[in-house]
Amino acid sequence: MRRFLTLVCLLCLAIPAGISISGCTRNPDANYCNGLGYGPKITDVDSILLQPQTTGISIAFGQTQQMFGPAAKTCKGDAATVTSFTYGTTNNQLVDVSPSGNLCAGTWNRNTGGGIANYTICNKPDPLPSTKGLPYATAVVTASANGVSSNPVTVYVHVQVTSVTLVTQPVSGAAQQCFSQGQLAQLDAQACFVGSNNTQQLLCAPASVAPINYACTPPAGATISDCSATIGTLSYSVGNSNVASINNLTNGITAEQPGTTVITASVAQSGSSAGYFSTCPPKSIKVTLANGTTAGTITQGVSQGLVTTIYDTNVNECPPTPTNPTGGCQISGLSLNYQSTDPIDIGIGSGGTITANFPGVASIYLTCQPPGCNPSPINEIGLYGTGLSISSNPVEITVPGTATDFVWFASPGQSQYFVPVELLTGTLGSPVRLPYVPNSMVMDRGGSDLYFGSSRELMVYGTLNNSLSKQDTSAPGVVLAVSPDNTTLLINDQVRQVFYIYNATGGVTSTNGGMGNAAAWTPDSQTLYVSDNASLGAGHSDTMYVYSQNTGWTSYSLPPSPLPAASLPPSSPIESTVQTPALTIPSVGAYFRGDPTVAHTWCPSGTVGSVAFYPLGDSVFDASDNPVQTDTLAATTDGNHILGATLVNGGVAGGVTLDDIGVTIPDTECPGAGTSTLTPLIIQHTLNQLPLSKVTATAVDQVVPAPASNLAFITYTGSTPDASLPYYLPGSGGAAGTVGYVTLSDCPPTLPTGAPNPAYPCNSTILAPLAGAFSPDNKLFFVSTAGDNMIHYISIPATLSPATLPTDTQQIAPNLPACTPGGVDPGCTLAAPTTNFVPATVITVKPRATT
Numbered sequence: 001m002r003r004f005l006t007l008v009c010l011l012c013l014a015i016p017a018g019i020s021i022s023g024c025t026r027n028p029d030a031n032y033c034n035g036l037g038y039g040p041k042i043t044d045v046d047s048i049l050l051q052p053q054t055t056g057i058s059i060a061f062g063q064t065q066q067m068f069g070p071a072a073k074t075c076k077g078d079a080a081t082v083t084s085f086t087y088g089t090t091n092n093q094l095v096d097v098s099p100s101g102n103l104c105a106g107t108w109n110r111n112t113g114g115g116i117a118n119y120t121i122c123n124k125p126d127p128l129p130s131t132k133g134l135p136y137a138t139a140v141v142t143a144s145a146n147g148v149s150s151n152p153v154t155v156y157v158h159v160q161v162t163s164v165t166l167v168t169q170p171v172s173g174a175a176q177q178c179f180s181q182g183q184l185a186q187l188d189a190q191a192c193f194v195g196s197n198n199t200q201q202l203l204c205a206p207a208s209v210a211p212i213n214y215a216c217t218p219p220a221g222a223t224i225s226d227c228s229a230t231i232g233t234l235s236y237s238v239g240n241s242n243v244a245s246i247n248n249l250t251n252g253i254t255a256e257q258p259g260t261t262v263i264t265a266s267v268a269q270s271g272s273s274a275g276y277f278s279t280c281p282p283k284s285i286k287v288t289l290a291n292g293t294t295a296g297t298i299t300q301g302v303s304q305g306l307v308t309t310i311y312d313t314n315v316n317e318c319p320p321t322p323t324n325p326t327g328g329c330q331i332s333g334l335s336l337n338y339q340s341t342d343p344i345d346i347g348i349g350s351g352g353t354i355t356a357n358f359p360g361v362a363s364i365y366l367t368c369q370p371p372g373c374n375p376s377p378i379n380e381i382g383l384y385g386t387g388l389s390i391s392s393n394p395v396e397i398t399v400p401g402t403a404t405d406f407v408w409f410a411s412p413g414q415s416q417y418f419v420p421v422e423l424l425t426g427t428l429g430s431p432v433r434l435p436y437v438p439n440s441m442v443m444d445r446g447g448s449d450l451y452f453g454s455s456r457e458l459m460v461y462g463t464l465n466n467s468l469s470k471q472d473t474s475a476p477g478v479v480l481a482v483s484p485d486n487t488t489l490l491i492n493d494q495v496r497q498v499f500y501i502y503n504a505t506g507g508v509t510s511t512n513g514g515m516g517n518a519a520a521w522t523p524d525s526q527t528l529y530v531s532d533n534a535s536l537g538a539g540h541s542d543t544m545y546v547y548s549q550n551t552g553w554t555s556y557s558l559p560p561s562p563l564p565a566a567s568l569p570p571s572s573p574i575e576s577t578v579q580t581p582a583l584t585i586p587s588v589g590a591y592f593r594g595d596p597t598v599a600h601t602w603c604p605s606g607t608v609g610s611v612a613f614y615p616l617g618d619s620v621f622d623a624s625d626n627p628v629q630t631d632t633l634a635a636t637t638d639g640n641h642i643l644g645a646t647l648v649n650g651g652v653a654g655g656v657t658l659d660d661i662g663v664t665i666p667d668t669e670c671p672g673a674g675t676s677t678l679t680p681l682i683i684q685h686t687l688n689q690l691p692l693s694k695v696t697a698t699a700v701d702q703v704v705p706a707p708a709s710n711l712a713f714i715t716y717t718g719s720t721p722d723a724s725l726p727y728y729l730p731g732s733g734g735a736a737g738t739v740g741y742v743t744l745s746d747c748p749p750t751l752p753t754g755a756p757n758p759a760y761p762c763n764s765t766i767l768a769p770l771a772g773a774f775s776p777d778n779k780l781f782f783v784s785t786a787g788d789n790m791i792h793y794i795s796i797p798a799t800l801s802p803a804t805l806p807t808d809t810q811q812i813a814p815n816l817p818a819c820t821p822g823g824v825d826p827g828c829t830l831a832a833p834t835t836n837f838v839p840a841t842v843i844t845v846k847p848r849a850t851t
Contacts, residue, residue: 033075046075048150056154058232067101070143095139133222135159156232164265165215166275178278178384179255180329192216204230255279260376260386280312281385285392295396306352337524358847359401359777361707366392385673391586409840413829419814437827445484447846453479480519522587535563559594585639596627603670603681615680636709662686688736718768773843784840
């Protein structure tokens with residue numbers, strides 16, 4: 001009985017214990033990789049990955065390089081713990097490895113003594129390896145731990161590469177010089193080293209490179225192999241990622257945007273410029289309105305989009321078709337400059353949307369201009385046509401209606417004041433006194449600010465309230481031009497004979513030696529043309545200066561341009577604001593007065609790598625091959641005319657000639673683009689010369705074309721009573737236009753009752769029309785006159801005909817006080833003190849909202 005009870009107790013105790021043990025050990029086989037309870041465990045090292053797997057490692061004789069840390073993995077793909085790795089090499093005389101995984105292209109020092117630690121000096125292989133007659137060889141290295149070895153990694157050991165030359169292979173299609181947008185190419189290279197007698201010798205090159213095109217001479221008896229088998233895989237980088245992009249795994253390169261970019265190749269811890277890659281440039285830029293026309297009318301306040309079609313130069317990839325008869329692949333996404341000849345009234349956004357802000361007339365066109373579009377390193381400008389500018393055709397936009405204006409009048413050098421006028425109310429503002437007598441007055445194209453230069457400082461007034469907003473003594477001089485985007489000024493310090501490129505918010509950003517009397521920015525604010533005239537005195541010369549965001553400052557000689565005495569300072573400060581140079585529309589170049597009149601255009605001449613910028617693009621001669629001299633120039637908005645006027649016999653009636661230079665502005669790629677030789681862009685022209693028989697002048701001041709290009713006025717200096725205002729109606733198709741004259745009223749404003757004002761007697765005191773400006777809506781022309789010192793409002797009819805001619809309909813007196821010469825008012829150019837008012841010599845206009 002006692003034995004039975006003992007057995008029962010044992011059973012009661014054993015059963016729960018057995019259940020408990022069984023519950024803790026669910027599946028012991030899961031700790032093993034095969035799940036069967038034997039073999040490698042899931043925490044053991046199963047594999048070791050050593051990088052780089054595919055490209056290998058490239059090092060030059062005597063160089064060292066730390067290997068990438070090996071990655072140990074379990075059979076589950078998790079990171080395995082390894083205390084240390086052991087490294088092996090198939091040739092420790094060629095590639096030696098330290099215990100820490102540091103490679104030596106040769107052998108490490110061991111037991112050197114003298115306190116020099118082991119594995120600190122890498123000795124070149126001795127003897128140097130030779131494969132196929134060239135100094136290179138390969139070895140394989142591995143890493144191991146816990147009985148597991150890594151994948152092998154090839155180490156390319158070779159002489160130091162001294163230069164790499166790019167070889168670009170098209171992935172598909174025939175070989176070509178540039179690649180169209182989206183095309184893929186394969187990057188490869190040939191490499192050279194310093195061989196015997198310190199000469200450059202070829203180390204490797206692709207099989208596709210013919211011996212005649214080797215970058216250097218192979219050693220005698222050597223067999224040239226591909227670089228990937230000789231020095232390993234090169235690594236490439238692109239200088240301008242907008243032009244191309246590189247797949248670093250495959251070394252494939254994709255053409256992105258037009259231009260040329262440098263490609264840098266790296267191998268054996270060193271990199272160098274290997275060559276250039278070019279995405280094909282635009283061959284043509286065609287722009288129209290949505291209905292396919294190149295001229296249209298837009299209602300004020302309404303937006304209108306443009307349709308742009310651009311083809312590149314790659315006719316091999318995209319041959320001509322019925323819809324694209326000249327061939328070339330279509331391009332999208334270009335960084336184009338959208339330009340309006342009247343941005344304040346008819347604006348154009350960066351996306352190509354036209355905004356009709358005020359009534360007016362403007363030409364809209366697009367330019368692809370480096371460096372923003374089709375860029376190229378300056379030493380490769382012209383390569384396959386990259387680095388060159390191209391313009392679209394113009395689109396003529398008219399916004400009908402009538403707008404009111406703000407107008408400002410000043411007389412630089414003769415008065416320390418300017419006067420504003422608000423046409424909506426007819427209010428003539430009070431004269432605003434400046435800190436110093438100005439020598440120039442320029443309004444930005446957006447109508448935000450008035451810039452006054454002086455020998456003491458730059459003075460800036462806001463147009464909103466005619467108040468002084470800035471004085472800068474670091475930028476004294478004549479303000480010659482303000483960029484259309486209102487960010488940059490050109491100021492000429494004529495005492496120090498220096499040009500200042502002046503940031504409107506930050507100050508002087510660039511300087512260049514020189515003197516000038518007139519300047520003009522292109523509508524995209526990318527290029528600035530400056531002219532000077534030797535007749536202006538000491539320090540001046542017959543020179544053209546060009547400031548480009550792509551090429552910086554350059555200067556060129558201009559033909560002599562003799563000026564009559566009446567145009568020389570200090571008697572006529574208007575000389576600093578004469579409208580020259582005259583920019584073509586589109587702005588592919590500029591015409592400059594002289595003997596003869598010439599144009600310089602934006603396509604360079606010369607050979608790729610050695611070009612001359614802004615070469616001569618036109619010289620104007622008459623039918624008898626005589627040079628045509630002009631004293632002042634201006635371009636019509638439609639781009640069809642360069643209008644000039646010349647004093648041919650000063651002081652007598654009919655002594656002024658009107659020159660109508662009819663131009664055809666090219667809108668194609670630069671001549672020679674795609675070849676090694678570039679030639680200037682030549683402008684074809686016609687010429688009509690008409691005498692201004694009723695004008696008696698001592699100097700010609702301005703030619704002022706209307707916004708609608710259907711009319712131009714000529715202003716001049718003279719002293720003949722009852723002077724009239726000449727105008728010109730341009731012809732079409734190369735035909736001569738028509739000259740006419742506006743009779744200027746010399747009767748001052750009447751009293752509110754309409755009766756004559758006894759304070760201003762009506763007499764024949766008008767001696768000459770000096771300066772003028774059109775209202776943007778083409779309805780009025782404001783002209784100042786000498787003698788009566790008035791401003792005359794010339795009404796422009798909608799349609800000009802013998803029955804509807806421009807008419808002097810209103811006069812106002814700005815009453816600009818004269819400055820006092822002789823040092824009392826520094827900068828005053830008047831010959832003698834006077835208590836009379838002086839005439840305005842600068843007029844600026846901007847539209848204003850009527851609500």
